[in-house]
Amino acid sequence: MTRSPISIVGVSGSPTHPSRTTTLVRGVTEAFADAVGGTATVIELAPLLGELGAGPFRSQLGPNVQAALEAVEAADIVVVGSPAYRATYTGLFKLFFDHIGQYALVDKPIVLTATGGSERHALLVEHQMRPLFGFFQSLTLPLGIYGSERDFENYEITSDDLKERIQVSISRTLPLIRSHIDPETYAAPATFARPDAF
Numbered sequence: 001m002t003r004s005p006i007s008i009v010g011v012s013g014s015p016t017h018p019s020r021t022t023t024l025v026r027g028v029t030e031a032f033a034d035a036v037g038g039t040a041t042v043i044e045l046a047p048l049l050g051e052l053g054a055g056p057f058r059s060q061l062g063p064n065v066q067a068a069l070e071a072v073e074a075a076d077i078v079v080v081g082s083p084a085y086r087a088t089y090t091g092l093f094k095l096f097f098d099h100i101g102q103y104a105l106v107d108k109p110i111v112l113t114a115t116g117g118s119e120r121h122a123l124l125v126e127h128q129m130r131p132l133f134g135f136f137q138s139l140t141l142p143l144g145i146y147g148s149e150r151d152f153e154n155y156e157i158t159s160d161d162l163k164e165r166i167q168v169s170i171s172r173t174l175p176l177i178r179s180h181i182d183p184e185t186y187a188a189p190a191t192f193a194r195p196d197a198f
């Protein structure tokens with residue numbers, strides 16, 4: 001039986017457009033899609049801000065938010081990203097994930113990404129984002145990707161360091177993702193790239 005292409009869905013929790021976080025999420029989502037031969041879709045939460053405020057229950061939210069929630073729940077791999085706001089993810093990011101089904105992300109591979117004004121809050125990926133997806137019992141992939149404002153110019157990734165981090169994240173997690181999504185085809189032991197920089 002042929003399997004439908006692996007779907008990779010990115011979620012950018014920035015309330016602004018354009019957004020460095022959206023650039024990063026898009027870059028990582030498309031890079032993962034290229035690597036696994038899958039489809040890439042990016043959901044920006046900024047235009048959904050009004051709809052997300054419609055009420056406390058999912059049934060009260062508008063059709064655009066409903067479609068976004070369903071796309072994330074149906075994805076094979078989810079790439080999440082948020083700007084650092086007051087040393088954590090944005091309220092918008094949390095508001096969206098408050099409406100995701102409690103068990104909809106169990107065992108789902110999640111790639112954690114974030115951007116910030118400086119490197120000072122880079123650990124928000126480990127200290128705030130990873131526990132949130134621990135609640136969902138997701139498979140958060142080992143290497144998070146954080147970019148600071150200096151890594152971007154005109155909302156494009158310009159730093160070689162950040163580009164390399166994306167590639168390292170992919171090469172290290174690809175065997176894990178493949179064996180998780182399609183264990184019969186990818187039963188071989190994983191070989192991880194271990195560059196000195198990490």
Ligand SMILES: Cc1cc2nc3c(=O)[nH]c(=O)nc-3n(C[C@H](O)[C@H](O)[C@H](O)COP(=O)(O)O)c2cc1C
Nearest residue numbers: 014019020021083084085086087115116117118121
């Ligand atoms: C309200 C607000 C709070 C912020 N708080 C932090 C922070 O605590 N730490 C940090 O490194 N950057 C902080 N920043 C800077 C943003 O995280 C940074 O500019 C980010 O790259 C913006 O992403 P975006 O272009 O996707 O919106 C803050 C920015 C705003 C507007």
